[in-house]
Amino acid sequence: MIYLDNAATTRRKPQPVIDAVVKAMTTMGNASRGAHDSALEASRAVYETRCKIARLFGCTRPDHVVFTCNSTEALNIAISGTLNDGDHVITTDLEHNSVLRPLYRLEEEGTISLSFVPADQRGQVNYDDFAALIRPETRAIVCTHASNLTGQMIDIARVGALAKERGLLFIVDASQTAGCVPIHMEDMGVDVLCFTGHKGIMGPQGTGGLCIREGIEIRPFKVGGSGVQSYRKEQPEEYPTRLEAGTLNSHGLMGLSAALDFIQEIGLETIAAHERAMMTRFYEGVRGIEGVTVYGDFSSDARTAVVALNIRDYDSGEVSDELSQAYDIATRPGAHCAPRMHRALGTTEQGAVRFSASWFTTREEVDAAIQAVRELAE
Amino acid sequence: MIYLDNAATTRRKPQPVIDAVVKAMTTMGNASRGAHDSALEASRAVYETRCKIARLFGCTRPDHVVFTCNSTEALNIAISGTLNDGDHVITTDLEHNSVLRPLYRLEEEGTISLSFVPADQRGQVNYDDFAALIRPETRAIVCTHASNLTGQMIDIARVGALAKERGLLFIVDASQTAGCVPIHMEDMGVDVLCFTGHKGIMGPQGTGGLCIREGIEIRPFKVGGSGVQSYRKEQPEEYPTRLEAGTLNSHGLMGLSAALDFIQEIGLETIAAHERAMMTRFYEGVRGIEGVTVYGDFSSDARTAVVALNIRDYDSGEVSDELSQAYDIATRPGAHCAPRMHRALGTTEQGAVRFSASWFTTREEVDAAIQAVRELAE
Numbered sequence: 026m027i028y029l030d031n032a033a034t035t036r037r038k039p040q041p042v043i044d045a046v047v048k049a050m051t052t053m054g055n056a057s058r059g060a061h062d063s064a065l066e067a068s069r070a071v072y073e074t075r076c077k078i079a080r081l082f083g084c085t086r087p088d089h090v091v092f093t094c095n096s097t098e099a100l101n102i103a104i105s106g107t108l109n110d111g112d113h114v115i116t117t118d119l120e121h122n123s124v125l126r127p128l129y130r131l132e133e134e135g136t137i138s139l140s141f142v143p144a145d146q147r148g149q150v151n152y153d154d155f156a157a158l159i160r161p162e163t164r165a166i167v168c169t170h171a172s173n174l175t176g177q178m179i180d181i182a183r184v185g186a187l188a189k190e191r192g193l194l195f196i197v198d199a200s201q202t203a204g205c206v207p208i209h210m211e212d213m214g215v216d217v218l219c220f221t222g223h224k225g226i227m228g229p230q231g232t233g234g235l236c237i238r239e240g241i242e243i244r245p246f247k248v249g250g251s252g253v254q255s256y257r258k259e260q261p262e263e264y265p266t267r268l269e270a271g272t273l274n275s276h277g278l279m280g281l282s283a284a285l286d287f288i289q290e291i292g293l294e295t296i297a298a299h300e301r302a303m304m305t306r307f308y309e310g311v312r313g314i315e316g317v318t319v320y321g322d323f324s325s326d327a328r329t330a331v332v333a334l335n336i337r338d339y340d341s342g343e344v345s346d347e348l349s350q351a352y353d354i355a356t357r358p359g360a361h362c363a364p365r366m367h368r369a370l371g372t373t374e375q376g377a378v379r380f381s382a383s384w385f386t387t388r389e390e391v392d393a394a395i396q397a398v399r400e401l402a403e
Numbered sequence: 404m405i406y407l408d409n410a411a412t413t414r415r416k417p418q419p420v421i422d423a424v425v426k427a428m429t430t431m432g433n434a435s436r437g438a439h440d441s442a443l444e445a446s447r448a449v450y451e452t453r454c455k456i457a458r459l460f461g462c463t464r465p466d467h468v469v470f471t472c473n474s475t476e477a478l479n480i481a482i483s484g485t486l487n488d489g490d491h492v493i494t495t496d497l498e499h500n501s502v503l504r505p506l507y508r509l510e511e512e513g514t515i516s517l518s519f520v521p522a523d524q525r526g527q528v529n530y531d532d533f534a535a536l537i538r539p540e541t542r543a544i545v546c547t548h549a550s551n552l553t554g555q556m557i558d559i560a561r562v563g564a565l566a567k568e569r570g571l572l573f574i575v576d577a578s579q580t581a582g583c584v585p586i587h588m589e590d591m592g593v594d595v596l597c598f599t600g601h602k603g604i605m606g607p608q609g610t611g612g613l614c615i616r617e618g619i620e621i622r623p624f625k626v627g628g629s630g631v632q633s634y635r636k637e638q639p640e641e642y643p644t645r646l647e648a649g650t651l652n653s654h655g656l657m658g659l660s661a662a663l664d665f666i667q668e669i670g671l672e673t674i675a676a677h678e679r680a681m682m683t684r685f686y687e688g689v690r691g692i693e694g695v696t697v698y699g700d701f702s703s704d705a706r707t708a709v710v711a712l713n714i715r716d717y718d719s720g721e722v723s724d725e726l727s728q729a730y731d732i733a734t735r736p737g738a739h740c741a742p743r744m745h746r747a748l749g750t751t752e753q754g755a756v757r758f759s760a761s762w763f764t765t766r767e768e769v770d771a772a773i774q775a776v777r778e779l780a781e
Contacts, residue, residue: 026439026440026441028432028441030432030433030437030439030441030442033432033433033437033442033650034431034432034433034650036430036431036432036441037429038428038429042428043425043428043429046424046425046428046654047421047424047425050416050420050421050424050607050658051415051416051421052414053412053414053608054406054408054411054412054414054733055408055411055412055608059408059411059723059733059734059735059736059737060720060723060724060727060736061404061408061723061726061727061732061733061734061735062404062727062731062733063404063406063408063414063733064408064411064733064735093472094471094472094476094609094649094652095649095650095652096649097625097627097628097648097649097650098472098625098648098649100627101625101626101627101648121627121628122626122627122628122629122633123627123628123648123649124627125636126626126627126636126637126638126648127626127627129636129637130626130637133636133637221650223650229428229652229654229655230431230433230650230651230652230653230654230655231472231609231610231651231652231654231655232609246479247475247476247479248479248500248504248505248508249475249478249479249499249500249501249502249504249505249740250475250499250500250501250740251500251740252740255500255737255738255739255740255741255742256738256742256751258503258504258507258511259504259507259508259511260504270475270476270479270501270504271472271473271474271475271476271501272411272412272473272475272599272601272608273608273609274472274473274607274608274609274652274655275608276424276607276608276609276655277607277608277609277652277654277655280428342438345437345438345439346438348439349438349439349440353440354439355432355437355439355440355441355442356437356439357437357439357442358437358438359437359633360633360634361633362627362628362629362630362633363633364633364634373634
């Protein structure tokens, strides 16, 4: 199979990731529960993973790295745990439903009001719109680091600088960039960074989390067993326990830890350059094919390794099925959980076929995909 | 290591569980996201796992099996998603903080009022107390199937019959019994059953969920990407999607699936009998040792494979440390996230040392543990 659905999940994981999960599943106890060797080792190994995540994202406090089962949970925690009655929030048309739905829910309940920075037909924002939308009651900017549909990135350092200047909370969805784009929370003015472990980081499914800048208070989302302060009626106040109730997925986290080592070893820039090269090659190969419409702005380098396209007026689902069945090429069609972006691009009905690369994608695979698109368009 | 902390997590997993996780990590796409083979296979395999869980717990609707990262999350979803302003809830002194804290939070917010069925000094409830606590505004009974501290079980069929008779919602925490005690939701009158995958079921950490009886409405907890109905502002209404936002831990779920096959193959009753035999042997071996106090009621068979004890007035943490360091025996000391049960037993200060068996526990291990307790008591 030629797997080009890495923006959904990286199917191929580095071998050390698999080895680490196997090791954890044969030796680990329950982290933060008990003091025998296998529980203590689990606690230490989980803490080391927090340190690695903190280093990757420029988070000053490893104990402010909170693990969740995916970035959706992290975004729910960040959004529902910080916003209050009467707050106004600015977000963008590029967002995934993992940002939109938690915000819509608060809007529907009458807790917050919402404004959107629009995307143009190429999926680009105008940065002046962020400032223009700020009102006296604006409390936060919540935005993605990159569209999951077009790969278009938002310059979060620029938005972060504005947020700092105007005293706004800045929450970033790094689902599409964590592990494949350099991120430094402190330098970029990010207050809460939400990430997933099973995409760019190449770790197991069931991993993800949020990094919290010192001084940012987030209310507990889930509450329950914490292994400490058991006689309190409330969840303990310290991070990460405040936001982590119940047994962690330590088996998965050991895979995440090995994936972070793998990225460190190869170099994030090297990985990013390879992925970009693959998708640039693909873009250059398909852009000129008659009947192919590619979405997004390719004039800028600020992109992840994603190319979304349609062939004539063919239903994106049918094209993706054909790619799978006739060519054994895995892509993702349809709406991509990004309703506002489809409206901006004008692809609400048709959806789009998304091709996305990973570190393991080869030139041969890309060339086969180009050839398949060419044949389908003819 | 002699691992007797299986009530925290079963450290040893059946080999097919590990093999299944490895296979998933090398072949699986993202379940419910896309239509290429590896995504479709993931969707199918996850659905099969729902079917196996439904069969194990007597849940009539596999699509009402919702996966979460642990039972704490399942309990948060069940409790916060069903209770409303003014509801009165009955629970018990046996509960873990994963039940208590979600309930306390709603009580603190002024949403619900709470009553507790008390535990006596042996950790037993009086079943008449459930009925006696019912008021006109009583809406639900939330209770554990077995104390994580003493192993004492609650007869949930009996409580379920009362709940049905009085029209109350019945939510059960099966964290300590799932996979090692027969459970049949329909027969037992359970409306929502919350379970974890990494304890008695012997699956990976990061797995768990809730089974919902047909007709029970639970509001979404997390919201976000669902892979379907992407243009809705709200989370889709159908189970399981209503309660599952974001990418599932399908890697872990494949391990869970293999664990369910393993249980099916050996037979849940066989597993339960072995675990009980191990802990009965342990209990018989330690009960007569001078200076040893065992907690709980051993006159009844309705117990999980747990024995909690103290040696003289020694701090339980120190005893557990000594067991670990001098004998390489893993146990769990302290408060066990069960504050009300410790108050009932009179062990708030001392905590207790918990020994817990699994299918893989041997007689030799149990005998070594008995000998270690004897030596420490002398």
